[in-house]
Amino acid sequence: MRVGFGDVAAVKTTADMFAELDDRFGGDHARHATVQYLSTEVTPLLRGQYTEQVGRALFSTVAEATLLAGWMSYDACRHGLAQRYFLQALRLAQDANDRRLAGSILSAMSHQATFLGRYTQAATLARAALMGISPVATPTLRAQFHAMEARALARTGDVRACEAALGAATHALASRNSDDEPEWISYFDEAELAAEAAHCFRDVNSARKAVLHAENAMSGSHVRSDFFATMVLADAHLRAGDVEEACRVALDALDLGEQLKSARCVSYLTEFRRNLAGVGTSKDVQLFTDQVREHRLWIASDERVGA
Template identity: 60%
Template sequence: MAARTPNDRLARLIEEAGFSHKSFARAVRDASEHAGTPIGCDHTSVSRWLQGMQPRADAAGLIIATLSRVLGRTVTLSDAGLTSSTKLPLDLGLTYPEELAEGVETVTQLWQADLDEASVVLKGQISAPAWNDASLAWLLAPPLSVDAGGHGARVGDADITRFRATIDLFAQMDNRFGGEHARRSFIHYLTTDGTRLLRGQASEKTRRRLFSEVAEATLLAAWMSYDSGLHGLAQRYFVQALGLAQAANDRLLAASILDAMSHQATFVGRYREAASLARAARQGTTGVATPTLTAHFHAMEARALARLGDASACDRALAHAVREFERRNPDDDPEWIRYFDDAELAAEFGHCFRDLGRPVVASQYAAQCLGSSGDGTYLRSDFFATMVLADAHLGAGEAEQACSVVLDALKLGEQLRSARCASYLREFAERLASVGKSPALAGFHEQAADFSLWRQVSGAQ
């Protein structure tokens, strides 16, 4: 039998955290009880881990959770010299859960796999059938039965309120600084507190409220992963968020998740699937969705149709969006859709008309939504609208004006860490390259080189 190699990484972390073997074993046991999955370990177990024995997957997760909490930073399995002893299925997270217990186990495993940087989820590709299967399952599946929960600590309204407030803080950072800024910290939070809450005990009413909040949190994880360019992982989060929303019996949130799937499908070039997802969201909420939500569903369908080049169908979808939007009463809307105002609708029109080759009208709509928040709250949205305006000017043959607008976008982009922002800029750079050379454009390239985002997409150092 091959000799084990001492785990020096784990030893250094335990020492840095100020633990003895006994106190570390006790801290891991306490963490397991807090998570509702008690395990037995003592100072002998710690000695074996330090000698190179790999702990079980559940123990490994508790080890890094304990170290992360005490050290005040995210510690991964790799940091601690540990490996997951569980072989992850290639389709982890891509299957819509048929039972609640399956959904809880899948989403918690997905969070942990993400935190562990498992290649199965970080490097996985988009699966078009997963979109279709999830939307069909949601439309046809009966409500999931919700019981009192697992064997963990009792979960009450105060726990959920704290969880909600924390999610809101991460959402604000996502909007202001991009999905790449705090994504890993967010996943770490879900892996610890999200798992604890899902495995806790509560009444059926509290459990449904909990699943609604965790569904929103997993939806945010999907958006942040999508914004970071991790499209296969984002799709898995979207599917699991949909299942959690069904467990919460939150039809409107579930439809909004399908709507978000449509957004991603358009971005990655799966336009027909994107249109179908937006239609499924609308069909599944007939008679219950607010006009604002229905308007957004039509707008997402229009985005996909514009990319397909189907101008007449896109125009019809936009007309439906306007008709619904004019009936809206924001007081009737869920909190999470109230951001969708006149400026946001204008932004959707700008995207559609740009993609349909109507630069003049695209620029008019894009200009309407620039800086609408005024305080930088939706900095990334301002960046997108500015880039659409630049694209519209370029499409109209106004290259110098387009470049001037892009410089404005680059100033916004200095605070953003977003693969989507880089993609918008990369598309512009490719179109600009076909314009040819001029003194004015040379001056633009010189100024743009001062911005890290432009250097990233242009290959300049």
């Protein structure tokens, strides 16, 4: 099979479509279709005949698509599968000599490690991402890698190091030039960084700072990211002692996430429910639970909280 740039463009366009579905509906919505496409349509291309230029473009594009499969599997909380896709994507990026993409894959692995409670490993992966591509790192990539390190450090309780990493991320992002950035990192903007900071300050129990950053984290264009940011905002209000506002914001999140098929979203909601249970039953809590008991994500979280 002869492979050309047209084949690479077709993979790119199809992967972009799957990425949009993932963003709007969650990782479990189109994960099977993405994996099947990679297996039946994309893998044979790697065994085809192509020039050196086409080969580099092909391997980079397939690495991006495989990274997406990893993110989708992670979002579905199929963690072993996600790790295998991340490692496969990393090998493809290395074969393409695409150091920036390889760094981004290490950053994704850091994100998952923090979610799984492997905080030291997560911080190490984030630092490896930054050091590994230092000569070719763009400001946005540096900002994202510093933010991943901050997320891990927040979970370890190292407030000073976490704030230093967040400061480095803010400084890096301020110097970005969109024309010089890879297309696949364009999503990481001020709203995304605010969301990362909100997670960090929530995790170090700086509830008011978490509220401030979470309020600046809504993009309006990324449904799942906005759900996460809204749940962090709700949790921050709860930790600040404002139960009524926490419930109001959580209701907004559930309305926003009604179409999402994402086990990670269920995990965020489960954590909020456990924290809400810790404040006891009140009129606000009772009204909130009456309003949300039929929401799909709420029903999905029932089993996790033992309801």
